[in-house]
Amino acid sequence: MAVNSTLDRVFVLELVRVTEAAAIAAAKLVGMGDEKAADAAAVESMRNEFNDLDIKGRIVIGEGERDEAPMLYIGEEVGTGNGPEIDIALDPLEGTTIAAKAMQNSLAVVALAEKGNLLNAPDVYMDKIAVGPGLPEGVVDLDNSVADNVKAVAKAKNRPVSDMLVCVLDRPRHEQIIKEVRECGARVKLIGDGDVAGVIDTTNPKTSVDIYMGSGGAPEGVLAAAALRCIGGQIQGRLTFRNDTERGRANKWGITDLDRKYSTEEMASGDVIFAATGVTDGTLLHGVHTSEDGKRYTTETIVMRSASKTVRRIQTEHDRAIKLS
Secondary structure: OOOOOOOOOHHHHHHHHHHHHHHHHHHOOOOOOOHHHHHHHHHHHHHHHHOOOOOEEEEEEOOOOOOOOOOOOOOOEEOOOOOOEEEEEEEEEEOHHHHHOOOOOOEEEEEEEEOOOEOOOOOOEEEEEEEOOOOOOOOOOOOOOHHHHHHHHHHHHOOOHHHOEEEEEOOHHHHHHHHHHHHOOOEEEEEOOOHHHHHHHHHOHHHOOOEEEEEEEHHHHHHHHHHHHHHOOEEEEEEEOOOHHHHHHHHHOOOOOOOOOEOHHHHEOOOEEEEEEEOOOOOOOOOOEEOOOOOEEEEEEEEEEOOOOEEEEEEEEEEOOOOOO
């Protein structure tokens, strides 16, 4: 299949190297209880790998804004400066708490798109609802009640409401959502962190997750939308603001309609490449493991492209004594 795009297929493997490096760097600190140290290690490794790529890269979803993040901040330029203009969304360590506690589903995540095709979302919260592929467009909507959304998906899947499993971040702010899901007769899967993996779980029959609901980081919403562009499914998001400072962040990045609902394609359009490497074992990927002799790391990565609809799982062995390449 011929794909007419600025993103050459070579970027697929280049992106794998980027997420592998970040995952390995973070994995060395898994279980140490230090979220900031693990995140910093992933950030540094990811940044170094990006700067070896022949791209004019711009971070549109990163570790925060420049005055808050010393590396991989929103607006930072990466790459050699030679090559195509690329927008980048990333989370060097999705699930910092998970990694610090050696729990499931911590990932190193990156999405690439041609310039202007990723939502330049501020680092605020986003209300989200997502479902997997094969369902009617608009089957769920943020403006519908929890019960109506659950019943609509059950009807579309021709299954009883009691079969529905809704994935929700385990946070006090979600008590009402959890209550309403159970009151309508559906079930709840609570996760401690990692809502990119939570959204992607709606596409994997092995997880039994039918719907993702709740609020989480806007950056993770854009990354999840990039993944769904590649493998199918729907996500709808609406930015939420707790104070005037956060509203000012939105204005800074050109967002004036603060109540707008964003569709999957409004968050990630055009040709998109998404890659994630497991840091800890989870429903999506195996984490980084060390060989019995201590000389090698093994990683597992999923890399996807929207234009060609390819999904690759790549298992790699790395010699601990040699720099990644």
